[in-house]
Amino acid sequence: FIEANTADGLRKCLVEEFSNLYIFHLRGNQRTSGERSRKEGGKIFGSGSRAPIAISILVKNPQATEHGKIYFHDIGDYLTREQKLETVSEFGSILGISQQVGWQAIEPDAFGDWLNQRDPFFDTYIKMGDKKDKVSSTIFGIFSSGLQARGDAWYYNSSESTLKKNIKKSVSFFNSEVDRYESEYDGSIPLKDFVKVDTSSFSWYGDNYKDVAKGIRFSVSDQYLRKSLYRPFTKMMVYFDPKLMHRPGKFPQIKPDESTENRVICLSLAGSKDFSVLISDVIPDLHLIGDSQCFPLYIYDISEEKVDLLNQEDEACGQQRDAITNDALDHFQSAYPGSTITKEDIFYYIYGLLHSEEDRERYADNLIKQLPRIPRMKQYADFTSFAQAGRDLADLHLNYESVDLNTEAKLSGPLGLRITAQGVKGGQDTDFTVTKMKFAKRGEKSKVIFNGKITIENIPEEAYDYVVNGKPALEWVMERQAVTTDKKPGIVNDANDWAIETMGNPRYPLELFLRVITVSMRTQEIVRNLPKLDIL
Numbered sequence: 001f002i003e004a005n006t007a008d009g010l011r012k013c014l015v016e017e018f019s020n021l022y023i024f025h026l027r028g029n030q031r032t033s034g035e036r037s038r039k040e041g042g043k044i045f046g047s048g049s050r051a052p053i054a055i056s057i058l059v060k061n062p063q064a065t066e067h068g069k070i071y072f073h074d075i076g077d078y079l080t081r082e083q084k085l086e087t088v089s090e091f092g093s094i095l096g097i098s099q100q101v102g103w104q105a106i107e108p109d110a111f112g113d114w115l116n117q118r119d120p121f122f123d124t125y126i127k128m129g130d131k132k133d134k135v136s137s138t139i140f141g142i143f144s145s146g147l148q149a150r151g152d153a154w155y156y157n158s159s160e161s162t163l164k165k166n167i168k169k170s171v172s173f174f175n176s177e178v179d180r181y182e183s184e185y186d187g188s189i190p191l192k193d194f195v196k197v198d199t200s201s202f203s204w205y206g207d208n209y210k211d212v213a214k215g216i217r218f219s220v221s222d223q224y225l226r227k228s229l230y231r232p233f234t235k236m237m238v239y240f241d242p243k244l245m246h247r248p249g250k251f252p253q254i255k256p257d258e259s260t261e262n263r264v265i266c267l268s269l270a271g272s273k274d275f276s277v278l279i280s281d282v283i284p285d286l287h288l289i290g291d292s293q294c295f296p297l298y299i300y301d302i303s304e305e306k307v308d309l310l311n312q313e314d315e316a317c318g319q320q321r322d323a324i325t326n327d328a329l330d331h332f333q334s335a336y337p338g339s340t341i342t343k344e345d346i347f348y349y350i351y352g353l354l355h356s357e358e359d360r361e362r363y364a365d366n367l368i369k370q371l372p373r374i375p376r377m378k379q380y381a382d383f384t385s386f387a388q389a390g391r392d393l394a395d396l397h398l399n400y401e402s403v404d405l406n407t408e409a410k411l412s413g414p415l416g417l418r419i420t421a422q423g424v425k426g427g428q429d430t431d432f433t434v435t436k437m438k439f440a441k442r443g444e445k446s447k448v449i450f451n452g453k454i455t456i457e458n459i460p461e462e463a464y465d466y467v468v469n470g471k472p473a474l475e476w477v478m479e480r481q482a483v484t485t486d487k488k489p490g491i492v493n494d495a496n497d498w499a500i501e502t503m504g505n506p507r508y509p510l511e512l513f514l515r516v517i518t519v520s521m522r523t524q525e526i527v528r529n530l531p532k533l534d535i536l
Contacts, residue, residue, distance in 0.1 A: 002052070002114060003114065003115045003116055005369035005370070008113065009112070011112045012112045014068075015067070016068065017060070018058045018060055018067065018068065019059055019060060019061040020058075020069045020071065021057075021058050021071065022056070022057040022071050022094050022103070023054055023055075023070065024054060024075070024091075024097065025054045025074045025075060026044050026053045026054060026055065026084055026088070027039075027040045027041050027053075027074075027076075027079070027084070028041060028044050028051075028052050029052035030049075030050040038078060040052070041077065041078055041080060041083075042079065042080040042081030042082070042084060044081060044085070046081065057094060068108075070114060071106070072103065072104045072115075073097050073102045073103055073104065075087055111369075113365070113369070118365050118369060119362065119366055122366040122373055125374055125376075126138070126331055126373060127373055128140055128350070128373065129143040129371065130371075137327040138325060138327070138328070139324055139325065139350070140295045140296070140323050140325070140328075141299070141324070142253070142296070142323055143295045143323075144250035144251060144254060145247065145249045145286055145291065146249065146266065146288050146291075146292040146293075147228065147240070147245065147247075147249060147283050147284065147285055147286060148247040148248075148286040149203075149285075150204075150245065150246045151203025151205060151489075153166075153203070153486035153488070153489055153491045153493070154167070154170050154203040154491065155167075155203070155238055155244070156228065156230055156238050157236060157237055157491070157497075158236050158237070158493055158494055158495050158496075158497040160225055160237045160501060162492070162497065163237045163238075163239055164222070164239075167239045168220050169201065170201065171220055173201040174212075177202075178215060178216065178217055181194065181195070191210065191213055192209055195209040197209060199489060200490065201489075206246070208246075216243075218241070218243065223257075224239050224241040225238075225239060226239075226240045226255075226283055227258065227282040228282055228285060229282050229285065229288055230288070231285070231287075231476055231480050232288065232469060232473055233400050233473055234480035235498065236493075236498065238285075250299075252302060253301075253318070254294070254298075254300070255283050256300050256318060260300065261298070261320075263279055263280070263296070263297045264280055264281075264284060264295060265295045265347070266278050266279065266280055266289055266292040267289065267295075267354065267371075267372065268290035268292065268469065269290060269292065269293050269371075274290075274469070274470050275360060276289040276290060276467075276468055276469045278468055278469075279351060279393075279397050280398070289468060297322075297324075297344065298322060298323055299320075299323045300318040300319065300320055300321075301318040301319045322343045324343040329341065329342075329346065332345075332349075332376060332383075335376045335377075335380075335383075336383065339380045341383075345387045348388075348390030348391045351390035351393060352386035352387060352388070352390030352530065353374065353375075353386050355389070355390075355393060355526075355527050356386075356527070356530050356533065357527060357530075358532060359533060362533065375535040375536065376535070376536040377531070382534060389526050389527075389530055396519050396522055401515065403515050403519055403522075404421035404422070404515070405419055405420065405421055405422070405511055405517075406419075406463070406515070407419050408517075409456055409458050409459050409460075409517060410457045411424065411456060411457070412455045412457050413453045413455055414453060415453055424514070427453075429506040429507070431454070432451075432499075432510055433496050434450060434451055434482065434483075434495060434496060434510070435451065435482060435483050436482045436483070437450055437478040437481060437482070437513070438478070440455065445459060445464055446459050448478065450513070456510075459474075460521065463520045465524050466519070466520035466523045472520070474513065474517065474520060477516050480495065481509040481512060481513070483495065
């Protein structure tokens with residue numbers, strides 16, 4: 001509650017209610033990752049806690065002339081549980097911290113923030129989008145959370161044939177429960193006790209067992225088999241039947257069918273671990289980059305009735321229109337009289353700007369608490385530079401499967417493989433099966449064991465500097481190019497299936513790793529050359 005954006009109302013109430021608030025922050029937030037997780041240190045209650053812990057002493061003094069005096073002490077970075085408990089014992093009391101001059105007085109800002117207070121100028125810039133405020137100007141008239149299925153193991157798979165088999169099994173079981181309900185249910189027991197909530201046969205999500213009583217039945221159609229960006233630089237097949245999704249979002253209107261042209265800028269929802277951004281031209285998963293919010297280049301006018309008819313392409317596609325508003329175009333055009341700006345320019349300007357390290361640092365405390373707002377540059381030349389950088393970054397990030405392989409890295413092992421910009425030469429197709437990549441030595445990232453026959457060496461250290469959703473892009477490839485089994489339904493997801501069935505290239509996982517080295521290094525080069533923020 002000390003810093004979460006969801007607790008700003010609570011913090012305001014505490015300030016109003018109490019005269020003095022003493023907050024001794026013990027850290028331990030394990031819902032973080034990477035360096036931040038290491039800074040959070042040990043969990044105070046061991047394996048029983050993942051949330052950060054604070055000792056909070058709240059004082060009500062009826063005679064106090066002032067209210068809401070906040071005194072804060074942070075225990076510090078990288079401490080183990082034992083070190084933290086020892087420090088608590090040494091201080092012993094409020095007085096113990098006072099004697100060490102350890103209390104920091106905090107003055108809340110207008111948003112109710114105590115820590116990591118937002119830059120107030122941020123709110124003077126135009127909003128990317130706002131689903132609640134229908135009056136203020138926004139850049140995008142529509143945006144959506146990423147796709148949220150009822151169960152990833154059932155609805156995503158690297159193999160189209162495996163996915164279809166899983167969905168057929170799942171739908172058949174659900175429909176059989178509807179049949180059983182209609183023939184056997186007499187109301188003598190609660191519905192939730194009657195329905196066989198068998199997670200090895202169907203992904204029951206929330207209270208969707210109630211759909212059984214509604215007589216809802218599902219059918220399976222190849223038209224719902226779609227490509228999806230599941231995690232950074234990892235595509236999978238998804239079964240996108242909006243009626244089976246938990247939350248399909250606006251994607252029936254954003255990407256009505258596989259052939260529909262569109263691009264979406266996906267960014268991490270306020271409250272996620274760290275701000276992150278990535279572009280996609282296929283349906284993105286909700287957890288692509290944290291809890292993703294997706295801003296499209298286009299929107300397709302489809303009535304609610306036609307959303308259920310996505311398997312009838314001639315009915316569904318609808319009229320294409322710009323997702324960026326006329327207000328946004330006027331807003332940016334007015335800053336550069338005599339110059340011509342298009343909505344597409346604005347789209348790529350945003351993608352370029354949101355990669356700016358200066359922008360992320362200056363507005364870091366805003367970006368983890370609210371959706372981005374987009375400033376205008378004073379000079380048209382800077383606007384065009386950001387827009388061009390956005391186009392270049394988009395080209396890299398969308399076409400990551402076809403960029404040149406990095407040739408600085410080397411392949412060792414008995415196969416005598418060599419790397420060219422176009423592909424890996426030598427060996428047989430069966431030599432390239434991957435089960436789980438791993439670093440050859442802990443703490444050293446220059447060497448990765450691909451499989452028992454192939455080791456990737458001489459990986460440039462700077463390739464790990466491109467971080468997406470709290471982790472280097474290369475490590476996303478290592479994590480997702482693997483064979484995994486979901487424990488509950490026992491469904492296997494084999495990345496080699498995508499390589500063979502979709503890409504027609506058993507070497508794809510290895511070549512993908514070498515391509516993402518190129519993507520990472522070129523991304524960093526583009527980002528380093530972005531203009532300085534000279535904001536209007």
